[in-house]
Amino acid sequence: MENKVYLEMRNIKKSFNGVKVLKGVSLQVQKGEVHALLGENGAGKSTLMNILGGVHQPDSGSITIEGRDVKMSDPRESKANGVSFIHQELNVVPDLMVYENLFLGTEIKNKFGFLNVEEMCRQTADILGRLGVEIHPKNYVRELDNSYKQFIEIAKSLLHKSELIIMDEPTSSLADHEVERLFTFIRNLKETGVSIIYISHKLKEIEEICDRFTVLRDGELAGAGIVKEFKLDQITKLMVGKAISNERFEHKESQEAVLLEVNNLSSEGLYKNINFSVKAGEVVGFTGLAGDGRTELFESIFGYRKKYTGQIKVRGQVLKIDHPQKAVKAKIGFVPKNRKENAIIKDLSVIHNMSLSSLSKFNRNGLLDQSLERKRFRHYKDLLNIKVHDPNITIDKLSGGNQQKVMLAKWLEADPDILIFDNPTQGIDVGAKQEIYEQILALAAMGKAIIILSSEAPEILRLCQSIYVMYQGEIVSSFNGNRATEDMIMSYATGAKREDEQIG
Ligand SMILES: Nc1ncnc2c1ncn2[C@@H]1O[C@H](COP(=O)(O)OP(=O)(O)OP(=O)(O)O)[C@@H](O)[C@H]1O
Ligand SMILES: [Mg+2]
Incomplete structure (x- = not known):
C-alpha cells in the first residue's frame, strides 16, 4: 500500500475553563489504515477526536484532509468533510428496520413522493454485502447483536461517503465473538480505502488490527510509530511512563468466616443450580462468554432480579433479597458493568456521584x-488517581476511565463487606488497571469478600484465588487460581469441556 496522508492535525491546543487539556498535539493518518490513538485515562484522546468531529473547537492549530485546509465548525461540517464519529452510545433506532436506520432522514422517494423501499433495500444490501455483513435489510435492529448495531452506524456513514471513521472504544461492551466480527468488518472496510482512527485500552486489539499508532500523554504527543515495529510493553511505556507487570498477585490467607453462600440458585432461562461460597478476605472470579449468565446471577444476589429459587446466605443467615436496598443493608455492594447505562448519573456532579450510595454518612x-463529602472525595481522588480539576462539574465531563474510577470510589465509600465488581476495568488504561487491582486486593486484605465478574481471562487469572467458569447458565468448572491457565478457562467457557475440579 502506498503511503498517502489522508488526515493531518497540527499543533492542536485546547483548554476547558483554563485547564490545558491538549497542549499542541499533532496526528497524521494515512489513507486506508487503521490508526490507534492511545493514552491513559484523561490523556485527551476523546477531546482530540471531538475537535476532529466538530463537537469542540480548538483554541489553535490546523486540520487538513488530503492537503486541503478544513474547518470543523460543527458535526455537520465534519461529516461533510468525510469524517464520521461512531460514539459509544450508538445512535441506531432499535424499533426500525436496518434499511430504515440507514436512510433515516435521507429517505429515497419515487416520483410520486412515496418511499422507494425497494431501492433503499437494494442499496442497503449492496453496502452490507461489500462489507461482508450478513444481515437482511428488513431485520429489526433490536433483534441484532450489539456489534451489528455498530456496523449499521458505520454502513450509514459510508452511505454518506465517509472516508475517515473514528471509533472510540468500540469493543468495550462487545463479547469476544462480536469483537472478531468487528475486526473482519474493519479489514473489509480498509480494503475500500477508508481510514480508521481506533481508540482502545486493550493492547492486544491494537496488535491485531492497527497499522500505526499515536500515543498522547497528559495532552502532549508522547510518540508515534508502526505497530509491528514495537513491542506492546514499549507502547505501554510510552503511555504510562513505566513498564507494567503482568504477574499474578499474591494473596493473603483468607479467613474462615463465610460471608456469602449460595445454594442451588436457579432462575428459569438465566442460570441453574448455582453453588458457591466466598470467605472473608477471598477474591473469587466468575468468567465465561456472552450468555453465560454470570451477570444475571449476581443481579439476583443484589436484588435487581426477584425471580429465583434456591438460597442466598449472608454471614450464615438466609436472606430473601428482592430489592437492591436490602442488599445494601446486608452490606453487599455491586459495581455494575456499562457505567453509562447502569451506574453514573450524568447530570449530577462528580462528588455527588461518589456519595450517592452512602448518603446516611453525609x-x-x-x-x-x-x-x-469534600474530604472523602479528596481521599479517593488521591487513592485512585482520579483526574478532575473541579469535583463540582457534572460527571459526564470526565474522561471515560475517570468516570469508572468515581464509580469505584462510590462503592468503596459505602464500605460493604461483600463487593461484586462486574467488569471493573472497562475503559480503564493499563496503568490505572494495576492501581485498581491493588485497591481490590487491599480490600480483600481488610477482610472483605470480593467477587470479580469479567470476560477477560487474564484479568481473572491475575486477580482471583478461586475461579468459576460458567457456560450457558451453569458453573461448568471451578479452579484454584494458582493452577488455572487461559487455555483451561477457554476450553470450559466455550463448552468444549465440562467437569468439576474441586477447588482446593
Ligand atoms: N467538556 C469538558 N469540560 C471540562 N473538562 C473536560 C471536558 N471534556 C474533557 N475534559 C477534560 O479533558 C481531559 C481529557 O479528557 P478526554 O475525555 O479527552 O480523555 P481520554 O483520553 O479520552 O480518556 P479516557 O481513556 O478515560 O476516555 C480530562 O481531564 C477531562 O476531564
Ligand atoms: Mg475517552
Missing part, C-alpha cells in the same frame, strides 16, 4: 455535610 441533621 447526613448532618437532614443536611448534606459538604465539608465531609
